[in-house]
Amino acid sequence: MMTIEDGWTDGAGGVDRTPGNRSRDALRAAQMYYLQDLTMNAIARELRTSRSTVSRLLSMARETGLVQIQVNNPSDRAPALEQQISRRFGVEAHVVPVADSVNDSEVLDRVAIQAARTIGPLVDSNAIVGVAWGSTLSAVSHHLTRKQTHDSTIVQLNGAGNTQTTGITYASEILRRFGQAYGARVEQFPVPAFFDHAATKTAMWEERSVRRILDLQRRMTMAIFGVGSIGAGIPSHVYSGGYLDREDLETLETDEVVGDVATMFFRADGTHRDIVLNTRSTGPELDQLCTVRRRICVVSGESKINGLRGALAAGLATDLILDEGSARRLVHS
Amino acid sequence: MMTIEDGWTDGAGGVDRTPGNRSRDALRAAQMYYLQDLTMNAIARELRTSRSTVSRLLSMARETGLVQIQVNNPSDRAPALEQQISRRFGVEAHVVPVADSVNDSEVLDRVAIQAARTIGPLVDSNAIVGVAWGSTLSAVSHHLTRKQTHDSTIVQLNGAGNTQTTGITYASEILRRFGQAYGARVEQFPVPAFFDHAATKTAMWEERSVRRILDLQRRMTMAIFGVGSIGAGIPSHVYSGGYLDREDLETLETDEVVGDVATMFFRADGTHRDIVLNTRSTGPELDQLCTVRRRICVVSGESKINGLRGALAAGLATDLILDEGSARRLVHS
DNA sequence: ACGCGCTGTGCACGTTTGTGCAATGCAGTT
DNA sequence: AACTGCATTGCACAAACGTGCACAGCGCGT
Secondary structure (H helix, E strand, O other): OOOHHHHOOOOOOOOOOOOOHHHHHHHHHHHHHHHOOOOHHHHHHHHOOOHHHHHHHHHHHHHOOOEEEEEOOOHHHOOHHHHHHHHHHOOEEEEEOOOOOOOHHHHHHHHHHHHHHHHHHHOOOOOEEEEOOOHHHHHHHOOOOOOOOOOOEEEEOOOOEOOOOOOHHHHHHHHHHHHHHHOOEEEOOOOEOEOOOHHHHHHHOOOHHHHHHHHHHHOOOEEEEOOEEOOOOOOOHHHHOOOOOHHHHHHHHHOOEEEEEOOEEEEOOOOOOOOHHHHOEOOOOHHHHOOOOEEEEEEOOHHHHHHHHHHHHOOOOOEEEEEHHHHHHHHOO | OOOHHHHOOOOOOOOOOOOOHHHHHHHHHHHHHHHOOOOHHHHHHHHOOOHHHHHHHHHHHHHOOOEEEEEOOOHHHOOHHHHHHHHHHOOEEEEEOOOOOOOHHHHHHHHHHHHHHHHHHHOOOOOEEEEOOOHHHHHHHOOOOOOOOOOOEEEEOOOOEOOOOOOHHHHHHHHHHHHHHHOOEEEOOOOEOEOOOHHHHHHHOOOHHHHHHHHHHHOOOEEEEOOEEOOOOOOOHHHHOOOOOHHHHHHHHHOOEEEEEOOEEEEOOOOOOOOHHHHOEOOOOHHHHOOOOEEEEEEOOHHHHHHHHHHHHOOOOOEEEEEHHHHHHHHOO
């Protein structure tokens, strides 16, 4: 007979309800399904359980990152669009195929899913990942697949408070999801998105609690953000959500701002000197952002194209994930 | 309207029968299926084709290595069996889960499939992969998944001729399949498995045509082999296939041989000095084999356990892929 | 022009897979 | 012991999927 210790690598012996079985069975099932091409029925027989349980074990295996599915386009024959974008803008492009017939919210959803799956493999142990907030990142955060890492940290890139709410629940939900997916510590940045007075920012930036976050940001190994865009149809969250008053919006216009990344603004040519609002923004200095090894920009929807152009001109991203429609718009002009 | 040039990254425009579409559609389909979780029906609509075609595109994407599915067991909580084997024998173990109720030939098949999928990701560009022959490798070769590589070479580890046939079709089929899967050059080793006289081997080993192969073997980055085993129930191919005569088998017994790798023999303790048959064998010197960075041993069936123990004692493998039954037998000693 | 073989397509069918639901088991509480 | 709340299971049904088959388009040789 087998002892319990033996039993725990064993699916064929007697039925064994030791706790922790589930994840072991999930691994066995995943191997049999994905590596041996058995049907769920056959697996159920070997595991002495029902087919439906196997189905559930497999979804669990996928969700917890036990199974990783990646689609590589052998770079030698990558789709033309991706190559063109790479050449022209010096970023690694991931174009999300989407027929132009689908509506904007579905495009966002699908870009978000694919972005989440693309980001997954890039998160290593000991990583310090900066994460912005906004509708794009919120969508992405809903689709992250888990991956076990050690000692990684998710750090908030910019404050999220505004004049109406502290914005904390919204932003912190995003962060929390990232942290949970990668088993990482989460470091929130409990400041408003914009200070009313630049002097307050200067003062706060001397506080040790704040410096701790800024220090983490300086040591980021990866940053993930969307872009905000001015000018085109729908304004982003930042431009309509109560973060900026009429006067602020006017100064943006005067400064010829076309968009922002993590509430730091820039112009169409990528410059950001002397944009007054940036002195009150809590986002990371763009020059400093550019020193981060991997900077992933997620964009969905053609309305963001102006902001995106500026961000690319500023060299803010090393990787760009965007829907096919926007990609085409980007290169065709 | 779109021009044809636009059309070729486009699935939504008019129906477009440009050649090469298939692999592009396969990529699009794979992204939509595996990264965006659409159903095949939805994909068919966007690609303007039928669901069945999408199904076929997806199988193509999997077969050609466009999609790679890997199952990782986060090493911190790897199954106990694998950890035990790793510790005791100093190899990375991949245990293939198989209920003990399934018959030997199915076990072989399933080990082969999983081995093929495990090997795939390890083959890089510029690799020189040594491949042995035998029933195990034959089974593996049938299940390799394609993967695009540049300038890699598959080299035969040991001659395959015997007194009855040249053995070439059998061995070369295996090699050919490896070559095709990885887009690699194939270098056969057109010599018998064993020379009748050691002197012939010495002479042949000076021939430039042979030296070219030996040189490749010296520069191998990876070797893949099974084990032969003496003593247990069913003897391996080598021991029964007309490669050795009665006298040879007697000398093996005298020399206390327990098994072989690529027709080079060894004893239970892993030693191989003064085994006379090795002087006539065309397999690689075992000491030299041990200098190869990655040495993958595939074993299926408990009858091979004696040979396997010897091979492990000799330190011939860095990676071991074997079925669960054998694995258990191995650690329970 | 015609026929031939080849490749790729959609249909139809049987198989495989996902999931709402009710039943069961188990732990903690009254 | 009885009760309650939560997690897990198998069932049954519907959705999604794979594949043999017949047919259409195309290139090629006669």
